[in-house]
Amino acid sequence: MKNLMIIFIALYTSQSYALMVKAEQMYIEGKKKKDKNANAYIAQELYKSKYHYSAVVFAKEHLIEGKEFTPEFENLIEELVLKTGTMSFYGLKANILKRYPSPSLRFILGLRQFNYKRYDESIAALKQVPDTHRFAPEARFMQGSALNLSNKFDEAKEQYLKCIDLAQNFEDQSENEKLKRYFAIVRESCVIHQARMLYKNRDFDGALKAYEAIPKTSYRWPYILMEKAWAAYQTGNYNRTLGLLVTYRSPLMTSYFFPEAEVLSSLSYFRLCLWNDSLKLIDQYYNVYRPHSDALKNILLRNKNSHTYFLKLLLAPIKEKEKLNPFVRNLMTQIRKKIKFSLDLVNYKKAQNELKYVKKLKRSEFTEKLDEAVTGALAWRTKHLNHYIKKQMFSFINDMHRFSYEMFNIKLEVMSLQRDLVYNNESLISDRSRGSHENIQRTSDEHFYTFNGEFWADELGEYSFGLKSNCKRIDKKQIAATK
Amino acid sequence: MRYTIAIIITAFITLSAFAQGKNKSGKNVVIKYKKYESFDLGNLEIEGKIIAPGDLSVKERSRRTFSRALFEREQFDPEVRNDIQNLR
Numbered sequence: 001m002k003n004l005m006i007i008f009i010a011l012y013t014s015q016s017y018a019l020m021v022k023a024e025q026m027y028i029e030g031k032k033k034k035d036k037n038a039n040a041y042i043a044q045e046l047y048k049s050k051y052h053y054s055a056v057v058f059a060k061e062h063l064i065e066g067k068e069f070t071p072e073f074e075n076l077i078e079e080l081v082l083k084t085g086t087m088s089f090y091g092l093k094a095n096i097l098k099r100y101p102s103p104s105l106r107f108i109l110g111l112r113q114f115n116y117k118r119y120d121e122s123i124a125a126l127k128q129v130p131d132t133h134r135f136a137p138e139a140r141f142m143q144g145s146a147l148n149l150s151n152k153f154d155e156a157k158e159q160y161l162k163c164i165d166l167a168q169n170f171e172d173q174s175e176n177e178k179l180k181r182y183f184a185i186v187r188e189s190c191v192i193h194q195a196r197m198l199y200k201n202r203d204f205d206g207a208l209k210a211y212e213a214i215p216k217t218s219y220r221w222p223y224i225l226m227e228k229a230w231a232a233y234q235t236g237n238y239n240r241t242l243g244l245l246v247t248y249r250s251p252l253m254t255s256y257f258f259p260e261a262e263v264l265s266s267l268s269y270f271r272l273c274l275w276n277d278s279l280k281l282i283d284q285y286y287n288v289y290r291p292h293s294d295a296l297k298n299i300l301l302r303n304k305n306s307h308t309y310f311l312k313l314l315l316a317p318i319k320e321k322e323k324l325n326p327f328v329r330n331l332m333t334q335i336r337k338k339i340k341f342s343l344d345l346v347n348y349k350k351a352q353n354e355l356k357y358v359k360k361l362k363r364s365e366f367t368e369k370l371d372e373a374v375t376g377a378l379a380w381r382t383k384h385l386n387h388y389i390k391k392q393m394f395s396f397i398n399d400m401h402r403f404s405y406e407m408f409n410i411k412l413e414v415m416s417l418q419r420d421l422v423y424n425n426e427s428l429i430s431d432r433s434r435g436s437h438e439n440i441q442r443t444s445d446e447h448f449y450t451f452n453g454e455f456w457a458d459e460l461g462e463y464s465f466g467l468k469s470n471c472k473r474i475d476k477k478q479i480a481a482t483k
Numbered sequence: 484m485r486y487t488i489a490i491i492i493t494a495f496i497t498l499s500a501f502a503q504g505k506n507k508s509g510k511n512v513v514i515k516y517k518k519y520e521s522f523d524l525g526n527l528e529i530e531g532k533i534i535a536p537g538d539l540s541v542k543e544r545s546r547r548t549f550s551r552a553l554f555e556r557e558q559f560d561p562e563v564r565n566d567i568q569n570l571r
Contacts, residue, residue, distance in 0.1 A: 086571050114567055138570055145563050189566055200558040230556045263554055270553070340569035406554040413551045 023049065024366045036067050044076055053351045054358065056080055056088045057373035063092060069100045078104045078134060085347045086111060087384065088377075103128060107135045110142055119146040137167040137186045144190065148197050156197060163190040181219075185339060188220050196227070204234040216461060219337070222248075222256045225461055229264055238268040243463035250460055255333040259289060259403040266410050273428055273471035275414045282407045293400050295325035300393055308382060310389035335392050344388070348381045421473070429472040 023045035029035070039062040046055035059080060062073070080088060081104050089097070089108050097109040110126035113119075123146045129139035144159030167187035174180045195210035208231045211224055225244055232240040245261050245268075247253065262285045269278035303309040313321070314332055321329055335341055355374045361367040421427060 111567070111570075142567055142570070145567050148563060149560060186570075193563060193566070196559040196563060200560075227559060227562075234556075267553060338569055340571070343571060403554075409551050409553055413553060416551075 023051075024364065028366070036065070037062070039065070040067065040070075040073050040076075043080075044072070047076055047079065051354060051358070051370070052080060052083045053088075053354050053374050053377050054370045056084055056377070057370070060089065060092065063089075063096055063100070063105075066096075066099060069102065074100075074102050074104065077102060081108070082134070084350070085343060087344065087347070087381070098125075103130060103133045104135065107133075107139055110139065110146075114142055114146055119150045122146045123150075131162065131166060137163055137170055137183060140166060141186055141190050141193070145193060148193060148200075153197055153201065157194065160190045160194050160197075163187070182339070185219055188214055188218050192220060192224055192227075195224075195231075199227070199231055199234075202234075204231045207231045208235075219339075221461070222253055226258055226261050226264065228461075229261070233264060233268060233271075236271075238271050239465040239467055241265075241268045242465040242467070244461060246463055246465075247460050252460070255330040255337075257327075257330065259285070259400050262289075263403045263406050263410075266407060270410055270414065272467055272469050274467060275418065275428075278410060279414055282411050285404070285407050289400050289404065292325070292327045293397055295328055296331070296393055296397050299324075299328060300390070300397065304390070307386055309386065310393070311382060311386040314389055331393065331396060332389075335389055338392075341385070341388060344381070344385055348378070348385055351378045351381055424473075426473045426475055428470050429474055 023042050029038075035041075039058040043055045043058035043062065046052075046058065055076070059073075059076060077089070086108055089105065090112060092105075092108075094109060094112065097105045097112070106125045106128040110122045110129070113122035113125060123143055126139045126143040126146070129135055131140075133139070140159045140163035144156045144163060147153075147156035147159060164187050167183045167190065171180050171183035171187065174183060191210060191213050195207045198204075198207040198210055208228060211228045211231070214221055214224055225247055229241045229244040232238075232244060242265060245265050248256060248258065248261055262281060266278045266281040266285070269275070269281065313324075314336065321332070324332075336345075351374065355371075355378055358367065358370045358374050361370070
């Protein structure tokens with residue numbers, strides 16, 4: 001058996017080597033004969049020999065030179081996008097991406113224009129990706145989002161529904177577990193976007209119902225808890241808001257922390273006129289987040305100009321990361337869980353591996369060109385990943401400061417209301433409301449568990465507080481008269 | 484010394500001559516003021532209508548309070564954009 005395996009690997013390597021030799025011959029002959037489609041053939045041969053990142057170089061050259069575009073070449077582009085990521089062709093100019101009748105290139109153009117906030121152009125490009133295409137679920141998702149951001153809600157809904165159907169089909173057809181999970185995430189993202197659209201249109205009950213379609217086992221679930229809490233807050237169900245947000249304090253969710261959740265909790269207490277609880281949360285926010293902010297700022301300022309530091313830190317073994325502030329470690333975990341990041345990281349490792357093989361090839365003009373191109377692509381991917389981590393950290397630190405300002409505003413408002421009470425010789429009905437089941441509002445399909453200081457996995461996200469509103473004001477003079 | 488005494492005497496005579504006022508007809512006028520004068524405010528009468536209220540009062544009005552614009556989530560558009568940026 002072992003011998004058979006060795007023979008198989010040897011055969012595979014020799015076949016791959018033969019294809020590589022063929023690609024090199026094509027390169028030499030194409031140069032001699034000045035064949036205008038040589039780059040397309042070389043890209044095909046390199047793809048067959050599993051040199052995907054090297055194939056990208058020649059495919060891009062063919063596209064830039066504006067030569068013949070065959071259905072075979074379209075298939076190659078599609079495969080290369082799947083194997084190496086959208087990033088490989090993302091850098092091409094819009095006029096090049098528009099030039100060819102290629103749904104794969106239209107998909108990349110749509111993504112590019114979306115990121116530049118040119119939503120109309122993005123929609124126009126994505127319309128040309130048919131529903132039968134492999135990128136169709138993502139294309140419909142992106143199209144729906146561009147329409148949503150352009151406030152064309154009915155059209156957006158139509159695209160999101162298509163996305164849900166298509167993603168479900170792809171999920172069912174995929175045999176690969178990772179691919180199944182990927183399409184499940186796309187499908188759930190389309191559901192979440194629909195919920196967000198309802199929220200934007202102030203249909204908060206509708207939004208809450210839509211969010212319920214996301215199971216607790218989903219990767220997206222921890223992130224939507226806060227959105228659900230906002231929807232509950234907008235309906236005036238502050239107890240449910242607080243119950244949803246307390247889930248983030250569960251030991252299972254230590255790597256998820258959202259400064260916005262703290263602000264929302266404080267606001268909910270404020271709306272229930274439980275000012276002391278609100279003020280306590282504000283103080284807690286400053287006590288917890290200030291050291292976090294300092295730790296993060298320390299790392300960021302020292303290494304902000306490095307193109308590799310953050311990626312190296314993320315890829316470092318756990319032992320080295322133990323020296324870091326636990327909060328920074330958790331933030332790293334949160335970043336690592338992002339789909340885009342994990343896919344780009346896989347592609348980065350593949351490119352690293354390919355470069356190793358390219359370096360082992362016999363030196364020639366052709367292999368030198370491959371070496372240079374793959375090294376360049378790898379350097380660019382390193383910078384890109386490093387930048388991604390740095391950006392996430394910066395946006396987190398900005399969030400902390402932004403929400404610190406919002407907390408301060410709540411504090412000022414509480415103080416102002418407290419002063420008014422004193423001026424009017426009034427007091428709130430009680431200093432501290434006690435929880436009661438009577439104060440819980442829930443719909444027939446919502447679960448409810450009492451929170452007894454312990455978190456149980458099946459109860460997560462189902463908690464609701466039972467606090468009574470403390471907003472009724474009473475005249476102190478009247479109280480004194482009755483005594 | 485002699486000159487100084489002479490100058491002082493001359494100045495004294497000149498000043499006392501100016502101190503005695505003269506009227507238009509050229510006669511000297513001496514002004515005399517009352518040494519003591521008193522007013523009985525209680526006996527003074529003022530004519531007119533009373534228009535001021537009997538006692539001072541301020542009408543109570545409720546204090547106008549302006550609430551701060553606290554943080555509010557109108558939409559999740561940044562998250563929508565982020566989701567697309569985090570795709571494939």
